[in-house]
Amino acid sequence: MLTAQMVDRLQQAFWDTALMVGVSAGIAVALGIPLAVFLVTSGPGGFFPAPRLNRLVGMVVNGFRAVPFIVLLVALIPFTRLVAGTTIGVWAAIVPLAVSATPFFARIAEVSLREVDPGLVEAAQSIGCRRWDIVRHVLLPEALPGIIGGFTITVVSMIGASAMAGAVGAGGLGDVAIRYGYQRFDTTVMLVVIAILILLVSVVQFSGDYAVRRLKAR
Amino acid sequence: MAGASAILPRGAVGAIPAAAEAVRTAGTVRLEGLGKTYRSAAGEVQALQGIDLDIRAGEIFGIIGRSGAGKSSLLRVINRLEQPTSGRVLVDGQDIAGINEAGLVALRRRVGMIFQHFNLLSAKTVRENVALPLRVAGVPTAEIAQRVDQALELVGLTGKGGTYPSRLSGGQKQRVGIARALVSRPEILLCDEATSALDPETTGAILRLLKDINRRLGLTVVLITHEMSVIREICDRVVVLERGELAEQGPVWQVFGAPRHAATRALLQPLQHSLPEDLADRLRDNPRDPQDQMLVELGFAGKAVPDLARLAAIVGPGPLRLVLSQIDRIQGHAIGQLVLALAPSAPLEQLAGLADSTRIIGYVDSADG
Structure with a gap:
């Protein structure tokens, strides 16, 4: 059975995971949506054409997406120190998590933005919308269900990635499962962590699906 | 769909304050030697060439042609959704070729447009859709509310403001499109196959609405269609477009009565009975x-x-x-x-x-x- 100490530890780990994923998901949205808008509108035929910069940014995005998270976590240590002021703990894990999630989310949001009917953009132009008006009133609201769906996928994959944050001493559920469940052969802890993770992911997925359904039902 | 009954009765004209400023003299379009060439990987396609047209203020002007004749491009050069490759476009005598983004936005507020597939924003309610042209133009909120009400009343959609477009029938969606196009009080209304996605009954109702609006607000209407019945129903003058060139033009009765071009006769075919x-x-x-x-x-x-x-x-x-x-x-x-x-x-x-x-x-x- 779980000792009271272990329950405390699990509780702490849960909040560590929630903090890591929450903050870095927030950063991923704040940076990923502008990035997605840039990728869509700066391409050839877009309304802020900048084909070279578009290609360059596209390459950088692909670069980050190519690196496995555990490698990124270590490779980014100097950058993490610069930004977070530390290379250990929850905040040190948030930096690489955000760096990894932003391009991932940006690509998903980009797909949703591209799927907005060009006829709507044309209609917006015909009623005197400026380019930014189109981004704000047409592209983003019309792509919102897809963006939220993509955000859900991003958060779920970040919960998975956060298990590796133990490598920089950030704690979290995954870390407890490895250190106690695996290294100390405590199968109960392992199973409890797995159950909590399944529950957490289910709640995230359900909330995301619900929001998308609500938006599409109108 | 309520059909014809949803149109305001003629007697209700006085109830629309917008009608007070009716009978405008502005709203002319002149095309001179207009040409449009598309360049693609497959080579150049000449969509329009040598088009000379004079559209008068307050008339309903029809442009008809088979698909691929260049109708769509011709309509879109008027509000510069498409840039012509040669020739001039004059709206109210002003050449629109050189204008910057601000000028373009101002032009598009004088030239409304409605679409075959309505192109309403699904994430916004009817009200928000109709209000958008005013919102982006920075019109004060109170005035927006008042003008949106007027526009919805004009198209017979009072009370539908809070609905999302997906809950409306095709005819109602087109009415929202018309309200959105008219809320900026344009001088010219461009109609891009506005009834082609509608059933015959709804088509009739929308055409009557367009004619009604044309009379009441003194608005110039330019419409493109591939159906001669639409032209017969509401147009004053018509041009027939064939492979990017003007095949013939004139008052509708003349073109219908004595079609001179093979393309015109082909378009008239569906309306004619042959000997049983x-x-x-x-x-x-x-x-x-x-x-x-x-x-x-x-x-x-x-x-x-x-x-x-x-x-x-x-x-x-x-x-x-x-x-x-x-x-x-x-x-x-x-x-x-x-x-x-x-x-x-x-x-x-x-x-x-x-x-x-x-x-x-x-x-x-x-x-x-």
């Missing part, structure tokens, strides 16, 4: 018997009047049977044909004076009904 098969099968080139009857087609191209009393007087006591009749009244002109069964000896020369054209189709037995 049973009759066509028994048709002979020459009379075999004095009792045979002669089928004569009298064509009306808008000048002659189908005067039945005179017709009867000319034919006299001989047989006079109406076999087919298709007379349309377009802009006050009689357009169409009458097919009569007469005695072979009937005075054709005199009959010719009654119609714009006369033609002997053939001969049938008198017994043929």
Whole structure:
């Protein structure tokens, strides 16, 4: 059975995971949506054409997406120190998590933005919308269900990635499962962590699906 | 869909404050030597060439052509959704080629547009859709509310403001599109196949609404379509576009009555009845018997009047049977044909004076009904 100490530890780990994923998901949205808008509108035929910069940014995005998270976590240590002021703990894990999630989310949001009917953009132009008006009133609201769906996928994959944050001493559920469940052969802890993770992911997925359904039902 | 009843009755005109500023003189479009070439990987495509057009203020101007004729491009150069490759576009005498983004936005507020597939924003309610042109123009909120109400009333959608477009029928969606186009009080309304996605009944209701708006607000309407029935219903003048060039143009009754171009005749085809098969099968080139009857087609191209009393007087006591009749009244002109069964000896020369054209189709037995 779980000792009271272990329950405390699990509780702490849960909040560590929630903090890591929450903050870095927030950063991923704040940076990923502008990035997605840039990728869509700066391409050839877009309304802020900048084909070279578009290609360059596209390459950088692909670069980050190519690196496995555990490698990124270590490779980014100097950058993490610069930004977070530390290379250990929850905040040190948030930096690489955000760096990894932003391009991932940006690509998903980009797909949703591209799927907005060009006829709507044309209609917006015909009623005197400026380019930014189109981004704000047409592209983003019309792509919102897809963006939220993509955000859900991003958060779920970040919960998975956060298990590796133990490598920089950030704690979290995954870390407890490895250190106690695996290294100390405590199968109960392992199973409890797995159950909590399944529950957490289910709640995230359900909330995301619900929001998308609500938006599409109108 | 409520259909025709959703249109405001004529008597309600005074209730629309927007009508107070009706009868504008602005709203002319002039195209000079307009050309548009698309460049693609497959090579160059000449979509439009050498188009000269003069659209007058306050008229309903139709542009018709088969698909790929260049209608869509022609319409879109007027609000510069498409940039012409040659020639000039003048809206109210102003060349729109060189204007910057601010000028373009100002132009588009003077030129409204509606679309075949309505193109309403699904994430916004009817109200928000109609309000958007004013919102992005920085109109104060109170004024927006008032003008959106007026626009919704004008198109017969009062009370639908809080609905999302996905809950509306096709006809209602197009009404929202019209309200959105009119809320900026434009001088010109461009209609891009505005009724092609609608059923015949709704098409009729939307066309009547457009005509009503044209009369009430004195707005110039430019519409493109591939259906001659739309042109007949509401247009004053029409141009026929064929492979990017003007095939013919003129008042609608003239183009319908005496089509000169093969493309026009092809477009008119669906509106015309041909001789029924049973009759066509028994048709002979020459009379075999004095009792045979002669089928004569009298064509009306808008000048002659189908005067039945005179017709009867000319034919006299001989047989006079109406076999087919298709007379349309377009802009006050009689357009169409009458097919009569007469005695072979009937005075054709005199009959010719009654119609714009006369033609002997053939001969049938008198017994043929």
